[in-house]
Amino acid sequence: MAYHPQHVAELSEGELLARIFPRLGAGKALLGPGDDAAMLAAPDGRTVISIDTLVQDQDFRLQWPGGYRTTGFDVGWKCAAQNLSDINAMGAVATSLVVSLTLPGDTRITWVEGLADGLSAALRALGAEQCTVAGGDLGRGQSLVVTAAVTGDLQGRAPVLRSGARPGDTLAVCGALGHAAAGLALLDSGADYAAMGGWERSLAASQSRPCPPLAAGPAAAVAGAHAMMDISDGLVRDAGRLALTSGVGVDLDPQALLREAEQLTEAAKGMGANAVDWVLGGGEDHGLLAVFGHGTELPRGFRRIGVVTDAKGSGAGTVTVRGRKSPPVGWDHFAG
Structure with a gap:
């Protein structure tokens, strides 16, 4: 009978990445996942960048009192949404995401695959198809932590800051x-x-x-x-x-x-x-x-x-x- 691993501790880092990358799409990076760093175009000559983190039991729960179980898809979607929103608030268009995952060894592989699917689905559904998941990092820890950094293109416009409000506006x-x-x-x-x-x-x-x-x-x-x-x-x-x-x-x-x-x-x-x-x-x-x-x-x-x-x-x-x-x-x- 063939052996089918269930948890991330049963895979090497390379084997887990091989489960993740195909779910993220090819994207539009000049150089995507696989090297020490990705390479992106910056046609505007400027890049806006933001970073955000989701921590288990602080920003999401795996199990809710009424029986709902937070899926990897949920967390991937939420990760994309909150990071894309920060770029949106500058008046820019998101161009790339890099994602860092900290995973306990008993995390189910399907949960991690779901997270990758949630990231990709959110980019499509929210209208950010031009944003590519360009790479990231994997590590082992005591609780689930998902951190993403996102870059954006101002498309020739000035960034809209928090500091410009005037009385009467x-x-x-x-x-x-x-x-x-x-x-x-x-x-x-x-x-x-x-x-x-x-x-x-x-x-x-x-x-x-x-x-x-x-x-x-x-x-x-x-x-x-x-x-x-x-x-x-x-x-x-x-x-x-x-x-x-x-x-x-x-x-x-x-x-x-x-x-x-x-x-x-x-x-x-x-x-x-x-x-x-x-x-x-x-x-x-x-x-x-x-x-x-x-x-x-x-x-x-x-x-x-x-x-x-x-x-x-x-x-x-x-x-x-x-x-x-x-x-x-x-x-x-x-x-x-």
Whole structure:
């Protein structure tokens, strides 16, 4: 009977890479995986670059209380999505990913293959087909860690920074707000995943496989966005970061917040939560926060969420909701 290895400890590094590379596609790198480093074209003459990490039991769980099991596909998708979103927030187009995997020896080989499949699927589904997985690294450790660095092409445009917001500007968002936070609360609630209906599973998928609006970043740059950033840690926390960097304040529109929360009301009632809290504090949808000049026609998909204010009264970085200071909600890796 033929022997079929099940766990990564049963393969050599080369044998595991041989399982991964064919699932990533050939890509458009001038020199892809196989050498000590990849080689990429830089037609703009500039490259934007970002890096992010997913750590088991910190950024994802393999097993949720209600029975859902996080697949390698989920983690691969999420890894791609959050990194692509950072490039999007600069107004650039992603060109390459390099991925570092730390794997316990008992990790199933199929889980790692699924991760490679999730990376590739996310690139296609999110509209980043031009981005290639150019290489990476494998290592053994006590827990699963997935780190990816992504590069991007500005295509001749100036990068859109966090520092350009001006008093009187319009604050706008694109993409979902609060859906991933609702999905996290649902998965963490202990509700039986097998018994969940369509809308519940959709929210869970928002947490495990977010869909950032990748076409929105370049579109906002072309439309003249003054400032922009990825909403990864929550609307309030990230709007505060943008405001602080720009030396301004931000005032959110409560009616706009209620409109954003409408789709989450049923889920919030079922869990005894407030849907607006998810909108204000949830960030893993990786929506886009952008600032446009007053009267500028917003690009497709953007919704007005508030206005940029003068910081003289409240101080730079202050986020208010109709003039009242917002609680400091959102994610902080090192907060007690």
